[in-house]
Amino acid sequence: MVATLDRLRELVAAVPDPEIPVLTIEDLGILRDVSDDAGRLTITLTPTYSGCPAIDPIRDAVAVCAADAGFEDVEVVLQLKPAWTTEWMSHDGRRKLRDYGIAPPSDRAIGCPLTQLRVACPRCGSQDTKLVTRFGATPCQAQYTCRDCREPFDHFKAH
Amino acid sequence: MRDEAVYALRLGDDALVLAQRLSEWSARAPELEEDLALTNVALDLLGQARQLLTRAGELEGEGRDEDDLAYLRGDREFLNALIVEQPNGDFARTIARQLMFSTYQLALYDRLRDSADPVISGVAEKAVKEVAYHRDHAREWTLRLGDGTEESHRRMQEGVDWMWPLAAELFEHDALAERLVAEGIAADARELRPAWEHYVGAVLEEATLERPDTSYAATGGRRGEHSEALGHLLAVMQSTHRAYPGATW
Numbered sequence: 001m002v003a004t005l006d007r008l009r010e011l012v013a014a015v016p017d018p019e020i021p022v023l024t025i026e027d028l029g030i031l032r033d034v035s036d037d038a039g040r041l042t043i044t045l046t047p048t049y050s051g052c053p054a055i056d057p058i059r060d061a062v063a064v065c066a067a068d069a070g071f072e073d074v075e076v077v078l079q080l081k082p083a084w085t086t087e088w089m090s091h092d093g094r095r096k097l098r099d100y101g102i103a104p105p106s107d108r109a110i111g112c113p114l115t116q117l118r119v120a121c122p123r124c125g126s127q128d129t130k131l132v133t134r135f136g137a138t139p140c141q142a143q144y145t146c147r148d149c150r151e152p153f154d155h156f157k158a159h
Numbered sequence: 160m161r162d163e164a165v166y167a168l169r170l171g172d173d174a175l176v177l178a179q180r181l182s183e184w185s186a187r188a189p190e191l192e193e194d195l196a197l198t199n200v201a202l203d204l205l206g207q208a209r210q211l212l213t214r215a216g217e218l219e220g221e222g223r224d225e226d227d228l229a230y231l232r233g234d235r236e237f238l239n240a241l242i243v244e245q246p247n248g249d250f251a252r253t254i255a256r257q258l259m260f261s262t263y264q265l266a267l268y269d270r271l272r273d274s275a276d277p278v279i280s281g282v283a284e285k286a287v288k289e290v291a292y293h294r295d296h297a298r299e300w301t302l303r304l305g306d307g308t309e310e311s312h313r314r315m316q317e318g319v320d321w322m323w324p325l326a327a328e329l330f331e332h333d334a335l336a337e338r339l340v341a342e343g344i345a346a347d348a349r350e351l352r353p354a355w356e357h358y359v360g361a362v363l364e365e366a367t368l369e370r371p372d373t374s375y376a377a378t379g380g381r382r383g384e385h386s387e388a389l390g391h392l393l394a395v396m397q398s399t400h401r402a403y404p405g406a407t408w
Contacts, residue, residue: 050285051206080210080281083288133192134296135199139289143192159288 005041008074009034010045012065018057019138022100025058029088032079041066041074046084048159049139086159097156098122103129103144105158119155121146129153162335163276164218165238166345168228169381170279171211172239175229176389177260177395178204181249189250196296200257203289207282215280230400234389241380242325244389248318251304251311255318257297259326260316262358263351265290270346279344298362312367319363320371327376330355 012034025031025045027138033044040094043062046056061076061077066074086105094104103122117129136143160168181201188194212225242260246252268290271283304315330352339345363370379385399406 047206047285049203049206050282050289051202051204053202080278080285083281083285121211134194134292135192135196137195139199139202 003142005034005036008041008066008071011064011069015053015061015065019054022096023093027093027096028088030084041071043074043076044079045076046079047085052139101153103153103155105156120143121149122153124149160219163344164215165335166339167211167215167279169238169247171208171215172237173243174204174211175208176239176392177243178208179392180243183247184199187238196383200293207286210282230397234385234393235383237389238383239380240328240375241377241386242322244385244392245325246388249314252318252321254300255322256295257293258301258362259322259359261290261294262355263298263329266351266354267346275343301362302366305368316368319368323371324373324375325377328378328380331378331381
């Protein structure tokens with residue numbers, strides 16, 4: 001049964017985030033647990049932001065992924081506590097974000113999001129960047145611009 | 160309805176009604192960045208509202224879900240504070256409300272992280288970081304407008320004066336809240352007021368704004384007694400669901 005659980009975890013871990021498809025739910029850190037209680041399998045997810053619209057499609061995609069692989073009687077549950085933090089984002093995920101053109105959050109979340117002093121440009125690596133607006137295309141991002149290469153870019157907020 | 164369900168509704172209705180108001184700024188804010196900011200704040204509040212209304216329905220035990228509670232109640236059944244249902248006014252008035260409400264909500268959620276109700280504490284733990292961000296946004300605009308041009312200062316002061324008498328209701332405490340405080344479920348809102356006064360007062364001072372000198376305090380929202388503004392808001396918010404019951408997209 002342990003092998004089965006590992007297999008299920010491996011499969012659902014690869015489900016992509018619908019808004020930033022370069023990241024999987026494992027990279028994001030929202031896949032919290034895959035457990036087996038006497039044959040009843042439970043997959044636990046923790047949403048990023050309270051109102052993040054991506055969580056419903058993610059929950060559906062995880063359920064479909066498990067069903068397609070032949071797992072029956074799988075329940076996908078949302079767990080609010082402990083609250084998600086960008087500290088849970090994997091190093092691999094941070095690298096993928098940068099390669100994708102989004103400045104990743106710093107490794108350590110701080111009390112209030114976006115008190116991060118330096119955000120490096122994901123294109124040229126310059127530290128000379130400027131916050132344009134604290135709110136972006138998704139709840140988890142803010143918009144910056146690079147003073148060196150002049151490119152605008154998104155920053156995944158430390159949260 | 161059980162006390163716990165009523166309390167979850169009060170929290171959820173504040174978040175839902177303010178989310179609806181803020182969403183009215185979509186494509187109408189002074190600049191594109193503020194379209195994004197205000198609608199992102201609305202989205203956070205809507206997410207909180209969905210969980211709190213779902214919880215209220217569970218605690219009530221009559222089989223009502225978040226949609227039933229959002230779309231099929233009349234205005235007298237909504238338990239939000241009056242401040243969140245008021246029309247947006249101009250941008251400065253909206254910002255004045257954001258400063259007052261998010262400062263209150265941040266302090267409240269900070270307390271509710273320890274609530275004995277697992278859903279309320281879970282929502283609070285998640286939302287406290289979001290609301291800190293909302294408060295920062297409101298503070299920055301209050302400073303910029305208050306300590307800006309003569310016209311922006313005038314409008315920011317007008318917004319603060321307009322919203323101030325409505326803020327007092329947020330700190331009301333009644334017999335129902337008293338029972339839930341005793342059970343460790345609710346926070347005593349009266350205790351949040353000194354820190355609120357301190358924070359909002361400091362922002363107003365830094366923004367060169369006057370703290371309104373009034374003791375008038377509007378009340379009634381927590382008992383379902385609302386201003387005429389709520390009925391109009393609900394007419395818009397509920398129109399699709401009432402025309403096409405059960406519609407999804």
